[in-house]
Structures are given as structure tokens and as C-alpha cells.
Amino acid sequence: MSDTASHTASDVPPAPAPAPATPPPFRPGLEGVPATQSAICDIDGRQGQLTYRGFDTAILAAQSTFLETAYLLIWGDLPTAVQLREFEHEVQMHRRVSFRIRDMMKSFPAQGHPMDALQASAASLGLFYSRRALDNPEYIYGAVVRLLAKIPTMVAAFQLIRKGQDPIQPRDDLPYAANFLYMLTEREPDPLAARIFDACLIIHSEHSLNASTFSARVTASTLTDPYAVVASAVGTLAGPLHGGANEDVLAMLEAIGSPDQVEPWLDRAIAERQKIMGFGHREYKVKDPRAVILQSLAEQLFDRFGHDPLYDLACALERAAAERLGPKGIYPNVDFYSGLVYRKLGIPRDLFTPIFAIARTAGWLAHWKEQLGANRIFRPSQIYTGSLPRQWQPLDAR
Missing domain, CATH: 1.10.230.10 (Cytochrome P450-Terp, domain 2)
Known part of the structure; x- marks a missing residue:
């Protein structure tokens, strides 16, 4: 037997203890800290440029429609004419909401904020579509369609319900933006007004990893349903430092x-x-x-x-x-x-943030789908600033 083979484990000197890791610097609000990788949106803050999937938002606002832009954000490329026609048709056919959701909204206090009503209503969709198949493209497509279709209907419905009126049913013959304005007023909007509102939806539909989108991705990373993802994002958007x-x-x-x-x-x-x-x-x-x-x-x-x-x-x-x-x-x-x-479109002031949510639903869904593609649950670390270990004292000695 060789000398080397005759050594026992006890003869091997212990490995040096690893040096304590230096904690990363604390950045309030995670400013400048990359939290994910994404191919959806790019911001050049010094040049003043914003692109969705490589397309300048100014061109999209002038040439595209909100639903075409939503398709681009969620599926990564502009749709063909057939794909867009089918997508628009599916959204049009899913605009109505269950009478049970409308009845629930009628029980909300009239003085409640529309964002709170929207968060509750969006979350309730998970009760009606409880099947969860996050690895099924048909399920993902259906969830995208339902949320894009029903969120505007919910916003318009609560606006009328809180005024003591019955909600106006959507019109299947009107495009996305025009139909929302119609549901608010029961008047078909001027084509220019509808086109400008559609452009507003486009430029509000996505903006990288803002607070509500980060909230959506964190919620998505738990593999919950997409209705909870959107509801969590709506709740984050409602804060005065984000929406409003x-x-x-x-x-x-x-x-x-x-x-x-x-x-x-x-x-x-x-x-x-x-x-x-x-x-x-x-x-x-x-x-x-x-x-x-x-x-x-x-x-x-x-x-x-x-x-x-x-x-x-x-x-x-x-x-x-x-x-x-x-x-x-x-x-x-x-x-x-x-x-x-x-204001010039005649939209009530406290609906401004819910309209932001209507638009941003497209971006939230794009990030939901992207998160599913390479998911790992978010679990950031913290820097503990509390007490050192302390001795317990019985109640009568405190």
C-alpha cells in the first residue's frame, strides 16, 4: 500500500473557513437593481426613446391599434391580418361579464374609488375561470382575451352603477376604444375621439418594470392564476405614487x-x-x-x-x-x-387611473406570459436591522 493511501481522513488538514460574504449594497426601492430579464420593452431615458418589442411607441400610436399593440407585447411580434382579425373577434365576443359580477358591483359603496372596485372585480374572475393550466397555450390565450375584454366593461359598469344606473351592454360592432367610450355614455363616440383614446391606450400599455408590473411578475412567479396577477397589479397601480x-x-x-x-x-x-x-x-x-x-x-x-x-x-x-x-x-x-x-374626452377624473389599468393590462399580461416561460419564484434578501439575540423574560418580570 502506498504512503498516500495509508492516510486517514483525520490526517487531512481542515479547509479554511470561507470568508464572510460582503452583503450587497442596499438600494432603497431597488433603484438600478436588475430584477429580471425581459424582451418586452426598452427605455432610453437619456435619448427619450421608448420601444415595445423594438417598435417605437410614436409609430405604434400613429399606425397601430391598441389590440394590435397588445398582441405584439404579449406574443412578441406583430400579428398577420388573419391573426389580428381572429384576436379582435375573440375580444369582442368576450366583453360581457356575468350578471353575478354586476350584482356584486351593485353592492359596492357608491362613494368607493373605481380602482378598488376594479381590483375586486378583476380578482373575482378567478372564481368563474378557476381552471389553471399555465403550460397550455390555449388557456393562456383564453385568459388574455378575457382580461383584455372584460376589464373595460367592469370600469364602465361601475361608473354607471355608482350613479344608480344599469350598466350598458357592449356593442360587438364597435372597436375596442370606441366601445369603451360608448359604454360610459351610451353614445357612439366621434371617430377622432375614439382614435385618440386608442392611441392613449397604446402609449400607456407598457413601461418596463414599474411598480405594478413588478407586482404582477412577483405574483405570477408563484404560479397563481392570471386574474390574481392582474388584480395585484391593479392594487399596486392604485397608489398615489404610481397611478393617479x-x-x-x-x-x-x-x-x-x-x-x-x-x-x-x-x-x-x-x-x-x-x-x-x-x-x-x-x-x-x-x-x-x-x-x-x-x-x-x-x-x-x-x-x-x-x-x-x-x-x-x-x-x-x-x-x-x-x-x-x-x-x-x-x-x-x-x-x-x-x-x-x-378631460376633453369627457371622462370623469377618478376614472383616469382605471383607464391606465385598462391599457396596462396588456403589459401586465405580457410580463405574466414571459415570467411563465422561465419562472423562478421571487425571493429577494434583506439587510436585518433589528435587535441582537435577547433573553426571554417571564411576563411577571417585564
């Missing part, structure tokens, strides 16, 4: 009052470190490309249906802010002009 800023922009413009008050108001707001609603974005150091599109859409509406004095205020504020805040990379974001567009 366009409502605050209108309130801000109304508080300023007139163009001659813009500069004094802005100087006071900057001096007092107030947040200027509709300005600044974590991703963009230039004007949000969606704000550029929305400003153009607003001007088209005003040319056709009459001017809005708040638009003059908004333009004056943008000019004044460019001098004071532009050097810091703070420019108008998507919320700055969207409220003016919705």
Missing part, C-alpha cells in the same frame, strides 16, 4: 389659476420643495416621449372640439419649468398632458 398623478396635475393647474401666476407659483413651489405634479421620472432625463405624443393628441382634440384654458397654463408651466428644472433633468412625464386629453 394626472388627476393631481389638473388640480395643480386649477390651483395656479392663470398663466401670469405660473412663474410666481413655480418659484414658491421650488423654494418650499413641493413636488411639481407631472414632472420628473426615474427613467427619463429629458421630456417623456409619451408626454410628447399626448401633447400632440391634446392639440388635435382642441382643434376639433374646442380649446381648454388649462392647456395654456400647462404650456406656460412647462416653459417656466424648463428654465428652472431642466438643468436637473426634470421634464414633463406621461401624466402631465394625459389628464387634459381625458
Whole structure:
């Protein structure tokens, strides 16, 4: 037997203890920390460019439709004419919601916020379509169709129910955007208004790993049903730091009052470190490309249906802010002009965020489908800042 073979395990020196791992730096809000890989959306914040699957959103807003864009986001490529026609037909045929959901909505308090009503209603769909087959392409297609079709119907239904009216049934002959506006008013919308609203849906439909989309992906990673995924994202979008800023922009413009008050108001707001609603974005150091599109859409509406004095205020504020805040990379974001567009379309102010949800459902579903393709449940670590180990004390000794 060789000398080497005669050694026992006890003769082998112990391996050195591994050095303690250095914890990664803590970044509040996970700012700049990659949490996933995605092929859906790309943002160039310095150039002011936003693309869906490689297509510039400005071109999509001008040339595409919301459902065609949704198809692109979810399945990765533009549909053929046959695919688009079939997809549009399926969505049209699934717009109606169960009378049980409508009855449930009638029990909601009339003063409740439409986002809360939408979250509850979206989650309830899981009761009606409880079969879960996340590896079945037909199941995924059907879930996409139902959610894209029924979310707008739910938003419009609650708007009428809280006014004491019966919901208006969708019209199968109207395109997606026109049908939603019809369900709000029971009047067929002007074609230009419908087209502009459709473009608004396109540019709000996706924006990378924002808070609600991250919420959707985390929920999706547990392999729950897609209705719970969308409901969780709606709940996240309802927070004032994510959705709803366009409502605050209108309130801000109304508080300023007139163009001659813009500069004094802005100087006071900057001096007092107030947040200027509709300005600044974590991703963009230039004007949000969606704000550029929305400003153009607003001007088209005003040319056709009459001017809005708040638009003059908004333009004056943008000019004044460019001098004071532009050097810091703070420019108008998507919320700055969207409220003016919705206001001219006659949409109630507290429906602005639910409309955001109607559009963003396409992006949430795209991320849901992508998450299923290479799933691993999200489980980030933390940096513990609590007490060191302590001794237990009996109740009578505390």
C-alpha cells in the first residue's frame, strides 16, 4: 500500500473557513437593481426613446391599434391580418361579464374609488375561470382575451352603477376604444375621439418594470392564476405614487389659476420643495416621449372640439419649468398632458387611473406570459436591522 493511501481522513488538514460574504449594497426601492430579464420593452431615458418589442411607441400610436399593440407585447411580434382579425373577434365576443359580477358591483359603496372596485372585480374572475393550466397555450390565450375584454366593461359598469344606473351592454360592432367610450355614455363616440383614446391606450400599455408590473411578475412567479396577477397589479397601480398623478396635475393647474401666476407659483413651489405634479421620472432625463405624443393628441382634440384654458397654463408651466428644472433633468412625464386629453374626452377624473389599468393590462399580461416561460419564484434578501439575540423574560418580570 502506498504512503498516500495509508492516510486517514483525520490526517487531512481542515479547509479554511470561507470568508464572510460582503452583503450587497442596499438600494432603497431597488433603484438600478436588475430584477429580471425581459424582451418586452426598452427605455432610453437619456435619448427619450421608448420601444415595445423594438417598435417605437410614436409609430405604434400613429399606425397601430391598441389590440394590435397588445398582441405584439404579449406574443412578441406583430400579428398577420388573419391573426389580428381572429384576436379582435375573440375580444369582442368576450366583453360581457356575468350578471353575478354586476350584482356584486351593485353592492359596492357608491362613494368607493373605481380602482378598488376594479381590483375586486378583476380578482373575482378567478372564481368563474378557476381552471389553471399555465403550460397550455390555449388557456393562456383564453385568459388574455378575457382580461383584455372584460376589464373595460367592469370600469364602465361601475361608473354607471355608482350613479344608480344599469350598466350598458357592449356593442360587438364597435372597436375596442370606441366601445369603451360608448359604454360610459351610451353614445357612439366621434371617430377622432375614439382614435385618440386608442392611441392613449397604446402609449400607456407598457413601461418596463414599474411598480405594478413588478407586482404582477412577483405574483405570477408563484404560479397563481392570471386574474390574481392582474388584480395585484391593479392594487399596486392604485397608489398615489404610481397611478393617479394626472388627476393631481389638473388640480395643480386649477390651483395656479392663470398663466401670469405660473412663474410666481413655480418659484414658491421650488423654494418650499413641493413636488411639481407631472414632472420628473426615474427613467427619463429629458421630456417623456409619451408626454410628447399626448401633447400632440391634446392639440388635435382642441382643434376639433374646442380649446381648454388649462392647456395654456400647462404650456406656460412647462416653459417656466424648463428654465428652472431642466438643468436637473426634470421634464414633463406621461401624466402631465394625459389628464387634459381625458378631460376633453369627457371622462370623469377618478376614472383616469382605471383607464391606465385598462391599457396596462396588456403589459401586465405580457410580463405574466414571459415570467411563465422561465419562472423562478421571487425571493429577494434583506439587510436585518433589528435587535441582537435577547433573553426571554417571564411576563411577571417585564
